[in-house]
Amino acid sequence: MPRRTKAEAEATREALLDAAEDVFLEKGVSRTSLEHIARHAGMTRGAVYWHFKNKADLFHAMLDRVKMPLQQIIDDITAERQASGPLNTLRLATLHAFEMLERPRSCRVHTILIHRCEFISDINPVELQNRLASDCREVVRRCFQQAHDEGLLIDEVTPDVATLMLHSMIGGLVHDWLRTPDNYSLSAHGGEAIDNLFYLITRHAQV
Amino acid sequence: MPRRTKAEAEATREALLDAAEDVFLEKGVSRTSLEHIARHAGMTRGAVYWHFKNKADLFHAMLDRVKMPLQQIIDDITAERQASGPLNTLRLATLHAFEMLERPRSCRVHTILIHRCEFISDINPVELQNRLASDCREVVRRCFQQAHDEGLLIDEVTPDVATLMLHSMIGGLVHDWLRTPDNYSLSAHGGEAIDNLFYLITRHAQV
DNA sequence: ACACGCATACATACATGAATGTAAATGCCA
DNA sequence: TGGCATTTACATTCATGTATGTATGCGTGT
Incomplete structure (x- = not known):
């Protein structure tokens, strides 16, 4: 398991958020599993849990990317x-x-x-x-x-x-x-x- | 399990739909289980499946109760x-x-x-x-x-x-x-x- | 009117899969 | 070498759909 630089870790986090946007948009939030988001980002579910506490946390982080x-x-x-x-x-x-x-x-x-x-x-x-x-x-x-x-x-x-x-x-x-x-x-x-x-x-x- | 009259069966169906409205409203559709709806109506899940094919069918029946x-x-x-x-x-x-x-x-x-x-x-x-x-x-x-x-x-x-x-x-x-x-x-x-x-x-x- | 048999309208049991959160393992780099 | 950022493994719960059981209503025949 290659250790990542800070920049790479940050890129992972962004990739997960991008993936969340895509998959949430396609399937709706409830029907989207964290596994699906992880795979969409080319990661595993563990990476999601490293960066975000749970789906709600991920959702919040996604909302914070834009201004209402x-x-x-x-x-x-x-x-x-x-x-x-x-x-x-x-x-x-x-x-x-x-x-x-x-x-x-x-x-x-x-x-x-x-x-x-x-x-x-x-x-x-x-x-x-x-x-x-x-x-x-x-x-x-x-x-x-x-x-x-x-x-x-x-x-x-x-x-x-x-x-x-x-x-x-x-x-x-x-x-x-x-x-x-x-x-x-x-x-x-x-x-x-x-x-x-x-x-x-x-x-x-x-x- | 006493067999019900036609009127009673229809009442059961309405009770299930009423329950669906209440529980869907409270918890959202995705997070609502058919078990929860059944219990809310004082029935079991079997009753839901007798009257409706699945959640989607129940949802449709609920929509049909009103006019947009x-x-x-x-x-x-x-x-x-x-x-x-x-x-x-x-x-x-x-x-x-x-x-x-x-x-x-x-x-x-x-x-x-x-x-x-x-x-x-x-x-x-x-x-x-x-x-x-x-x-x-x-x-x-x-x-x-x-x-x-x-x-x-x-x-x-x-x-x-x-x-x-x-x-x-x-x-x-x-x-x-x-x-x-x-x-x-x-x-x-x-x-x-x-x-x-x-x-x-x-x-x-x-x- | 009554008896009978089938079918209905449920309740309960069974089987399965999916998703979650947590724990443990991994490999590399500072 | 320790620790980070991941991957993998583990344990559990929940919800679904289907199968089976049950008691009675209903329709029909006598």
Whole structure:
């Protein structure tokens, strides 16, 4: 059994995570055995246990390889708050999250999270999503509140309604797209829907 | 083992399906054993196998107990096409689907389908959802096309964009709600978002 | 109405395979 | 040489599907 360098061990760990992405995506998390992941990576099951405590640990490590789209939106909003106005901030943050999500690994991992897993030991993917959704909704609502206070939203749309509409549309676009990510571009289609929504709720100068 | 009457046997079958809903919801489909379902129903595993071929068969029977929200929308649109104008037809169909989804069994079964299962033998829940989504999108798009042809949509919104927005919003609202169905009313919140969307895309008389 | 025999609707037993986690072995390199 | 990063071996549990057992309902004939 050749002893490995640190770099080689790290490469093994990455190979296992890559394999997990592929196999989880293909078979779903529950029906994937650690043996299968190991073989897919050209290793044995012992190597999986050397690097990860169990399937849940492996799953967590896989999730940590990407940033959640809603977390991406929160970060962008927080970072760009003063940059280009609240509505544009929101819009750009959403479009950016779509772009990030279209990266192969992000797409894979999020498909697994949304469509390929139920519970993993003590991990509840639904709660994970819920927490992020709540956080994001709050950040978005504050941004819409600011837009409203600055008179940028049309009168008929409150910050709460705007938040509800944007948030649900993002969720629907992402879930739909993740079901068949090769069929169309999230950025293009999703971006179009989002741009239209912002157009509709934005107060335009009267001419 | 006393032989049961036909009515009793049917009651057993229903009890098993009820148990499946409860246990699948609690533990996810993959991690639920048929033994657990049987016990939950006060039966043994033999009873499950008498009534259902396997877990997939049981799962299918459970799904057949409810109508999918998107199928509900398709049916309503098809049935009410000439009734009250395309936009109102769409709107009412959507609100109706939300109402139906709020029924306890519908809520349970859809939560299981969306958030509690990966693959079940040869069943792919994602494909199931995809097929319905495609069908519904097509029906909705035709309805929006009709509205557009009758000059009911504002100029800036094409039937395709309207379809994309409505469809993704419905999806997002439903997915979000199913994660915490006890926290708020889908009909109320979802209905509000939908009403606002229709308000925004409808051409209003100029005064 | 009653008796009989078959079939049903379960409960229980059996056989098997798969997956997990842990322990022990391995070989190489710092 | 010791220890690391793996491979291999071991022990156990769980879940599945199938086979078998059981007591009664049901249908039919008298």
